Amino acid sequence: xxxxxxxxxxxxxxxxxxSLIGLFREIDALFSAASRSQGLTPQQAQLLCFAQHMQxxxxxxARLLHCDKTNVTGLADRLERRGLITREPDPHDRxxxxxxxxxxxxxxxxxFQQVVDSSLAGRFTGWTAEQRASLLPLLRxxxxxxxx
Amino acid sequence: xxxxxxxxxxxxxxxxxxSLIGLFREIDALFSAASRSQGLTPQQAQLLCFAQHMQxxxxxxARLLHCDKTNVTGLADRLERRGLITREPDPHDRxxxxxxxxxxxxxxxxxFQQVVDSSLAGRFTGWTAEQRASLLPLLRxxxxxxxx
DNA sequence: TATTGTTATACTCTATAACTATA
DNA sequence: TATAGTTATAGAGTATAACAATA
Numbered sequence: 245x246x247x248x249x250x251x252x253x254x255x256x257x258x259x260x261x262x263s264l265i266g267l268f269r270e271i272d273a274l275f276s277a278a279s280r281s282q283g284l285t286p287q288q289a290q291l292l293c294f295a296q297h298m299q300x301x302x303x304x305x306a307r308l309l310h311c312d313k314t315n316v317t318g319l320a321d322r323l324e325r326r327g328l329i330t331r332e333p334d335p336h337d338r339x340x341x342x343x344x345x346x347x348x349x350x351x352x353x354x355x356f357q358q359v360v361d362s363s364l365a366g367r368f369t370g371w372t373a374e375q376r377a378s379l380l381p382l383l384r385x386x387x388x389x390x391x392x
Numbered sequence: 393x394x395x396x397x398x399x400x401x402x403x404x405x406x407x408x409x410x411s412l413i414g415l416f417r418e419i420d421a422l423f424s425a426a427s428r429s430q431g432l433t434p435q436q437a438q439l440l441c442f443a444q445h446m447q448x449x450x451x452x453x454a455r456l457l458h459c460d461k462t463n464v465t466g467l468a469d470r471l472e473r474r475g476l477i478t479r480e481p482d483p484h485d486r487x488x489x490x491x492x493x494x495x496x497x498x499x500x501x502x503x504f505q506q507v508v509d510s511s512l513a514g515r516f517t518g519w520t521a522e523q524r525a526s527l528l529p530l531l532r533x534x535x536x537x538x539x540x
Numbered sequence: 541t542a543t544t545g546t547t548a549t550a551c552t553c554t555a556t557a558a559c560t561a562t563a
Numbered sequence: 564t565a566t567a568g569t570t571a572t573a574g575a576g577t578a579t580a581a582c583a584a585t586a
Binding site for chain 2: 566567568569570577
């Protein structure tokens, strides 16, 4: 592998970009439909998911969503106005504001995830057990690779 | 497998939605960076890619991009103003307008794809040949599955 | 000085409804 | 009647620059 992995060109050309765009558009469509079924935009739904298992600061959300911090302010404004999140001051650093889900927000987030999960489940029924089993680990590995 | 593939529940729960959102955000960030390096928005870059190997009508682009047809009008306006595409009437149906890439548009699209490809290549060097080989077919299979 | 969140601004993306022209 | 593309409109996402509060 020392002189075998490197010479082999990594996935390049060969329509990889086009394939990735196709997949990206399909996932985007799935997220959009699931979000709208809950009265959310995709960005709002994704923010809620990131706030589900932690209480992220605005800067952390900006990094997770790969957008400018100024966008998070407006995004949070709209979610707060609907009673789905609250802004809570960080006890250790008074510059920080942390996003907490309300009970309504947590319920809506769970509903969104359920729609996505069942939507996926409905489409992958044609796959073999092996194919499906290989999907999640590969998703996670690809995410880790891209994030690094 | 005839009575083994069906009873096994398809990928559901288990943080699948969160994993998918994570991957989605990373690919979005990669596309955004590549697009901006060419002076394009991600939506503009994706439209150009879809117009690279065909001359899609506005309705076809709306379906490929999963957005309303009215969005394609404005998207095409901005690309046409920059001389990257032209609107050409369909010879068989005078209601249809087809998007053609100009020489500049084709060059910019190729440059965008090159940035995406090399950006991906730079990140997947740590993968084994087997892992990389399994990625593209799975991407394509997943796209086909989601599109159906 | 540096960092966090905000505001102001401008542009882009998005969907809905109503319109024109073609079929 | 139905379809393709456009326009008008309103709301949402996006980045840049400048700002106040805090570290």
